[in-house]
Amino acid sequence: MMENLCPRFENAMEIISKRWVGLILFELLNGAKRFSEMEADLPISGRLLSDRLKMLEKENIVERNIYSEFPVRIEYSLTDKGMSLKPVIEEIQNWADDWVSAKDIKEKSKA
Template identity: 55%
Template sequence: MEGFEMCPRFEKAVDLLSKRWVALIVFVLMPQPRRFGEIESCLSNLSGKVLSDRLKEMESEGIIQRTVYPEMPVRIEYSLTAKGIALAPILGEIGNWSTDWIELAEQR
């Protein structure tokens, strides 16, 4: 298209949210903070290494925060920041769209 230019912020947002597992991690954290193992068990096909990488990326982008509790053993929880919580309506709309338009293969 002649004269069309992609907005760099939009492009960066889509790039971030389209990385495998990012949107699902946000979805898992929407109800409450969770520990690493809880997130991992909610997303059964996700490897620990990929989860660790995604959590670091999301923390550096300001979408989640990592809280370390000085207990024995040390407890670490991940929660959404205001920036991450702001994604809730977007994911809700994706959920609505998927209900209307996505068909799943029949379970046997």
């Protein structure tokens, strides 16, 4: 059992711990968003946001929805697999609220 669990756990942690992925998932928990909305809301370059969204699409965590309007509207939303991360993200938020202080954040940003 452990030989199957460890690689899966490690792979899951690798996916969700990539820089900015947590914030992207947190943004999408509130519903579908356009790329430009996420780019405006997150402190991340458009190129990196695009790379992360493509990676999350490949993992079937995020889906890209294209609406044939004029101009074409493209939105990103969480798949069922992505939505299943909601309790995990909420618990990380709870943990951060309880254990991560503003001082910790300031010290980390200086490093």
